[in-house]
Amino acid sequence: MKLTDLCRLVFHFVRTRWLLRFSSRIALQAWQQKKIAAFLKQQLPLTPFYQQYAGLTLQELPVIDKTIALEYFHQMNVANISLEQASAIAMQGENSRNFSAELDGITVGLSSGTQGPRGVFLTSSKERAKWAGIMMARTLPADLLLKLIFSSAPIKIAFFLRANSTLYTTLNSKRIHFKFYDLYKGVDLHLPELQMQMPTILVAPAHILSRLAELKLQGDLPISPQRVISVAEVLEPDDKLRIEAAFGLPVHQLYQCTEGFLAYTCERGVLHLNEEFVHIEPEWLDQEKTRFVPVITDFTRLTQKIIRYRLNDVLRILDTPCQCGRVSLALAAIEGRCDDILWWQKCDSQELVAVYPDMLRHAITMASISLPDYRMEQHGNELRIAIESGQAAMMDEMTEVVTGLTNRLGLRPPIFKSMTYVAGEASSKRRRIRCVSRTDTQKIIEENAEVVHA
Ligand SMILES: [Zn+2]
Known part of the structure; x- marks a missing residue:
């Protein structure tokens, strides 16, 4: 990582962890509105798809979905990358299982979904450094942060997913050893290596964590991570219980998809929307306003625009405020896709x-x-x-x-x-x-x- 990117990472870590605090939800929303107005004013004229909408407010812009985002992919990014170019690079990575290819310094990745056309994301090296800073600020508990700064031993991340990306490997450094376990090879093949690594942080889809928990409970997997994070799919209640029983820790969740980093678990174990970076309009599904489909605007990503993007997910809000003091919206659950x-x-x-x-x-x-x-x-x-x-x-x-x-x-x-x-x-x-x-x-x-x- 270049020194400038490292500085950027540290800046965003500090800002996310300690500086972006709001006294009330109203204060957060007012701040968001200011950021969004500045983002739209600067970015709409630069982005071919949105040039015709320059000068409009967020509420006046069209709501898009995955189909539209893929159809107008070329016009929605400022790197002049077509969907064909991006897909070719991404598929090359998928086929060779080498995910390090870039297009003019821009990382191209595919969503991990297996249904329908897959989403494609683009990130610049600046955005990757920023993402890494925010991600670390959201996921590192205080004791691991102290270890990162003061201990000579590195933090070891074991990351199970069906595809890797240079976005994720941005985390790799002298202090953080990031290891990708390719789920295309299954789970069992990786077990000897996982035991050798002895990860400090274990990240995987819920059903993989559940399988690892089962092995741990049987005494066949002597690893003791200090943080366990579920990603990429719904965390089912039985899996949650099994994982927590096996590792003796609360299981955290990261709601990260092609469209952005949308939610994370706080130190009180509650899922919060990442509203300091992403604006989320709830499209309510019921009169009681308990469940909604999120329409998201990432006002911090510049290369590829995610503006009023309707996701295909159902989120349920938590009806009691979280004791951690954050004013961002708390979720009871990510329930799954609308078509579930x-x-x-x-x-x-x-x-x-x-x-x-x-x-x-x-x-x-x-x-x-x-x-x-x-x-x-x-x-x-x-x-x-x-x-x-x-x-x-x-x-x-x-x-x-x-x-x-x-x-x-x-x-x-x-x-x-x-x-x-x-x-x-x-x-x-x-x-x-x-x-x-x-x-x-x-x-x-x-x-x-x-x-x-x-
Ligand atoms: Zn909280």
């Missing part, structure tokens, strides 16, 4: 009601102490359930739990079908609950009509 929401019909009408994956997760966790791994898929009026092999006896309990939930919500229970359990690849994102197709209300009307005729 199940839709079932009311008992007394044809109206479809959203059943959020978290409602099911909560009901299942409450009902069962020894929860097996499972998958649930809505296919129209059917709910197909797969249960980890050898645990078929749990099927009745699962259907009972789901029926109980539909009764409480005043919904028609689905038709239950069992399906074969297939454990996913280590490198694929786990989605336990998903909606393949919604309830077919027309079919129900016809079925009811048949009953009346009979």
Whole structure:
């Protein structure tokens, strides 16, 4: 790392960790508005896609999504990089498993999603240094910070993901040893190396952490990280319990995606939106304003613009203030993707009601102490359930739990079908609950009509 980038990293670390503090939410929002106004004034005229919108306020700009961001990729970055160029470099990295290639000093990365077209991100070396400073400020506990400064031993990060990026390896230095474990090779192959490394910080998708926790509980993995961080997928309640039991630590979460670094766990164990860097407009999904889809504006990223970008995720807010004193919005959970929401019909009408994956997760966790791994898929009026092999006896309990939930919500229970359990690849994102197709209300009307005729 160049000295200027190192200085930048340290500056952003100090600023994020100690200086960006607000006395109230109103003060944070007022500060954000000022930053956003300056960002738009300076950046809209420089970015081809937004030149036509120069002079407008944030609320007047179009809301975009992944499809639009990919279609206008070339016009939404100021590095003059086309989607074809970026994709070619990124795919080259994916195929060779060497993720260090850059385009004119710009790092190109792909999202780790396995469904649909993958998001592409661009970051300059300045942005990478800044990102590393912010990331370290958000994740290093005080004792590790002291170790980083005063101890001769380096901090060792073990990072499991399906793709690496020079964005992440920016953290690598004399004081921080960053090691990437490629999930394309599975988990087990990495275990000897992981034991040799003895990581101080362990970062991985939740289902990988859960697998490592299982090995640790069996006495087969003698590592003792001082911080465990879940990334890239929903942290399921049973995994959380297992990981915390195995490592004797609260599991932290980082909500980092192609579109930005959106949330992190504070020292009180609560997820906070990273609102000092990203503006998040909630698109509420319910009248009670408990769940929302985030529309994000990263007012600190310059190379690639992320402005009013609607993510495909559902976030649930925490209804009590966090004791840590931060005024940024606290989350109860990142529930998953919008298309993981199940839709079932009311008992007394044809109206479809959203059943959020978290409602099911909560009901299942409450009902069962020894929860097996499972998958649930809505296919129209059917709910197909797969249960980890050898645990078929749990099927009745699962259907009972789901029926109980539909009764409480005043919904028609689905038709239950069992399906074969297939454990996913280590490198694929786990989605336990998903909606393949919604309830077919027309079919129900016809079925009811048949009953009346009979
Ligand atoms: Zn907090």
